[in-house]
Amino acid sequence: MFARLFKLLFKRKVSSNADVVLQVEAKAEINAPFEIPMEPLPSLPESATAEELCELMDGMTHEEVRAQLSKLYRRHNRAASSLNPELRKQAERMLDAIVEARHRYLDFNSERS
């Protein structure tokens, strides 16, 4: 794979002589010294259903639902141990939604299968 380095504009630059050992700031600030123009995390509205959170669409086959849920599980199980508290919180909510959707669509005695 060949990729191009991203040229970033930093609000606060990491000192250029921070050689050998780079000190990473405490968890809460861990992203702060490295402000990167990234899209924010998606917001998860209180009222969103498990289907909405997991982006399950009408007409998806059993296999498509399974693939979608397992992809989301991988992402959010990892995120549940992130250093970023906001991400960890979102991940817990998503894991609950993933499990709820799975019970509804993929369990042996579920309504759909």
Place this chain on the structure above:
Amino acid sequence: MSNHIGIDLGTSTSGLAYLRPDGNPEIVPNADGERLTPSVVYFDGNEEIKLVGSAARDGGDPDRTVFGVKRRMDDPDFVVTIDGEKWTPTEISAIILAKLKRDCSAILGDFEDVVITVPANFNELARKATINAAKIAGLNVLRIVNEPTAAALYYAHSKKIYGKVLVYDLGGGTLDVTLVDVDSSSDSYRILLSEGARHLGGNHFDEEILDLYAEQYRTQKGGELYTNEMERRRALQSGEDAKKMLSKLQQVSGTVGNKDRGLARVELTRDLFEGAIKRLLTRTVMLVEQALEAVDLTPGDIDHVVLVGGSTRMPVVRRTLEDTFGFTAVSCGNVDECVALGAALFAKKAAKVAEVCNHGYGTLALVDDPETGKESLQNSVVIPKNTPLPCSISETYATSEDNETSIEVDITQGEDDDPRYVDIIGRITLQVPEGRPAGCKVKVSYSYDENQRVHARVKDEESGISKEIQIEYKGEGVLSEEEVERQAAYLKKLRIE
């Protein structure tokens, strides 16, 4: 004195084992006559003494009792304050280890060298914190080993289990699923993969029972089961006791409550309990699926499934594995001791074990999508998770703009392409000469040692300028080398019982 000592520093209980001259590992009991020591520390208010174990757990004042600190080992900001003094998770763990060292050396003779186990999914920070805790306790860590790996060694040794083995380790705070290829002829162990779920274990089942109790209490008494930490702890402990009974009985009843709002009789059936934890059990199933998928295996490819951790005593755990995957799991009975026993075996057989890295590392880069032709900011993985250790991997990138004089490389931890879902744990900045066009090559290399510590190196190919770092974390809950030494001297004088 034995040369091969293993310690399982668990969320709920900790244990120490040594290798007997006949080559069999054995648990060494603590001075209270117990084979496992609850990982609980009580800071007494009257005497300058720290209680560890059952006495601490059943001691009383929750403001002076520290439980489950292992879950905080990867939190750089976590400290507990008692009598105005701050204690990091490392120091609390050191007190537990010091108790094990003192008690067991009365039986084994003095020792310092040990192998300590950690959950497979422990990150760098938590591994370093564990090594520091041992140092403070006057121990020298020969190696850190993953808990499921240690357990696999024990099963191979005691049950002669070989082939593709899936270790299912459900303890107090975490679930680890590890696939090991055990070769009987060479007695060697090749880890194929390790996946973990951090907040999934016995403690979370206890919380579900607490909710059921609170609901029953509200119905009967019209009030809250607990309004402070002391009341909550008591109810939680009753819940855990009931949970253990439900591993044998279909139904249990008991009384919970307090003297102000009165006692209530609570009932729990196995069905009700299993229904309440179904959500959590499904998460365990999905982790096993993820593990199998990652190495492209089906349940039929697995030769044995072995159970580790106290929570695998719940019949529903075994049944879920059987119903979902058709696995007939093997249990050694002493599921909460096998990690310590395996750690003692590992102390002797470390050279026969090949591990994999438990986290992926990469960097942020603009990546071309060959389909759309568009560029997007992505996490570009350099060392994928589950790469065999030790390893060193490089990727070459190119600068994106003319006249870049400062090249900044972000170090990420995580496997997701989407940069929002990974942790940025460091940055390397290289100053390079002016006036260069875009497209200059930059090599990013990561290497991973056997203790799962990561080094990163960035090299500007044209100028030859390079820089190497090892990630260090900072925060209130992280001790410096000097603090570790100071605390080691302090702990020597401390009364720990």
